[in-house]
Amino acid sequence: MTTESRAVDIIFEEVKRAALSLGHTKQQANDIAASADQRIRSRLGSQEPYIHAPDKAKRNAQIFAEFNGRNQKEVCRKWGISRRTLYRIVGDAYGNR
Numbered sequence: 258m259t260t261e262s263r264a265v266d267i268i269f270e271e272v273k274r275a276a277l278s279l280g281h282t283k284q285q286a287n288d289i290a291a292s293a294d295q296r297i298r299s300r301l302g303s304q305e306p307y308i309h310a311p312d313k314a315k316r317n318a319q320i321f322a323e324f325n326g327r328n329q330k331e332v333c334r335k336w337g338i339s340r341r342t343l344y345r346i347v348g349d350a351y352g353n354r
Contacts, residue, residue, distance in 0.1 A: 264305075264306050268293065268294070269290045269291075269293065269294045272286075272289060272290040272293045276289045317346045317350070320332060320338070321347060321350040324343065324347060329343060
């Protein structure tokens with residue numbers, strides 16, 4: 258699977274989920290996502306799209322605010338991060354004060 262097709266596949270799934278969350282039927286959601294898929298593929302051609310990662314500053318601030326020194330497992334599980342990442346975030350937050 259190419260980077261382009263993986264990116265478009267992810268977009269297809271997200272468009273479908275968005276349509277469902279807005280009250281469309283499964284068939285309507287599939288039709289909307291299929292239309293978006295076709296339009297994106299025709300516009301991208303053989304280009305490999307680059308999608309910027311979200312800025313993690315806000316996420317890290319939320320993680321730091323939730324961490325109380327004793328809830329490491331819960332915070333890591335909630336945010337899908339490793340213990341090492343948690344402590345890097347905490348260290349960075351204290352270093353930036």
